[in-house]
Amino acid sequence: MDIIQRNLFRLLRSGTFGDNSKIEPMSEWKWNCLYGISVAHGVSALVYDGIWKRKNEFFINFSDCLRSKWEKHVSDIEQHNIHATATVAALVDEMNKEQFRPILLKGIPFASIYDNPLHRQSSDTDIYFPYMPQAKKAAVWAKNKGMNIDESTKHSLKYIYDGILIDHKKYMQRLTNPMLNRKLQQIINSEIRCCDSAYVRLNGVKTEVPPPTLNLLLMLVRTARYILSNGASLKQIADLGMFLRKVGDKVDYVKLDKWISSLSLGQMASLEGHLLIELLMFTEDEIPFIHHKKDNSIDNMLDNILLMRGTQSVDWHFSQGKNIFISNSNSGAMMWHIRHSGKLFRFYPSETMTNFFSSFANSLSHIEE
Structure with a gap:
């Protein structure tokens, strides 16, 4: 890692897990790069917490202009989270009164386990309804409200x-491989009901x-899907680390291991665990789901994690012009996905191929009939 990346992770660890590794001196340009990366990964407020805790260190020395911009950005995140939390709480209260049984996923619930919940950046709010009759009633309610x-x-x-984006999810989490997805849905349905x-x-x-045990599995699957599609996200890695530190003692790791095995998730889960070790200084003892040793491929993932390429599948959809020819919106993004999928194939072969072809099929849906 270069100096910008090293300082980024030191400050992220300091803001979330209390690490006090010394900061290396950087130019104003490099501090601006660090700020940009933290914003792109959704951890800018957490990184700023690290800066604030160590504000008197000699090498925390970027300009007042950047400091003001950063503080304004953090303030905007706080105001959004205050409003979002109040709105979602009122929404859940209404749905509870209607007996819809809403189950809140990721987002605001994850923020609640951070030392400063207002600094965990969130976007939309995902809600899952475990029973179809209630889900249908909730849909009617949503369309009216x-x-x-x-x-x-x-x-x-x-x-x-x-003012807050709400998303009623039909599934808590999905896999693109049909056989694995059936197993995942069976696990979710059984766990929610029993x-x-x-x-x-x-x-x-x-x-x-x-x-807790199901929530950790969902985090591992969600992070795996994101890694396969877009590269790793620092916010997701921070969430995973915080969940293990704050809620990990409530997890049944024997049950979790059985689920991981049934979903063929072992190598990908181990990769996620090694990312925690390399980036956030966790120890292997803190991550019971690591069952595969680290190899050189983890270094390639470390290089990939900080490359925000904007290469989601929506960036390479196909479209049809006025003539009969079909064109690709971003061939470079598509080639990135092909290479990326090839690198990750060994970690989750049963999901990597179906994930790529699912993205490919979705891109074809942009073609007008």
């Missing part, structure tokens, strides 16, 4: 509620979230 209803994606219903529910409090409202 919400604005800008979006049903363009068959697995979700999106709408704006008091085990004790878990809750967090949002502005005093009791809010259901996935049980």
Whole structure:
């Protein structure tokens, strides 16, 4: 890693896990690069927490202009999170009264386990309804209460509620491999119906979230899907680390290992664990789901993690012009996906291929009939 990356991770660890590794001196240009990377990965407020804790260190010496911009950015995140938390709490309270049984996923519930919940950046709010009758009633309720209803994606219903984007999910999490996805849905359905529910409090409202063991599995699957499609996200890695530190003692790792094995997730889960070790200074003892040794391929992932290329599958969709020819919107992005999938194939072969072809099929849907 170069000096910008080293300082980025030192400050992220300092802001989240209390690490005090010394900062190396950098120019104003490099500090601006560090700021840009932290914003792109959604961890700018957490990194600034690290700066604030170490504000008197000699080498924390960027300009007042950058400091003001950073502080304004952090303030905007705080104001958004205050409003989002209040709005989602009121939404959940109404849905609880209607007995829809909303289960809140990632986002705001993850923020609640951070020392400063307002600094965990979130975007939309995902809600899952475990029973179909309640899900249908919740959809009708949303269409009456919400604005800008979006049903363009068959697995979700999106709408704006008091300025916050809400997403009713048909699935807590999905895999593109049909056989593995059936197993994942069986795990989710069984766990939601048979085990004790878990809750967090949002502005005093009791809010259901996935049980800890299931929640950790969902995090591992979600991070795997993101790595396969876009490269790794620092926010997801920070979430995973924070969850292990704050909630890990409530996880049944024997059950988790069985699930990981049934989903053929072992090597990818180990890769995620090694990222925690390399980037956030975790120890292997803290990550019970690591069952594969680190090899040189982890170094390639470390190089890849900081490359925000904007190469999501939407960037290489196909379209048809006025003539009969079909063109690709971004051939460079498509080639990146092909190379990226090839590098990751060994970590999750059963999902890597279907994930790529699923993205390819979705890109073809842009072609007009």
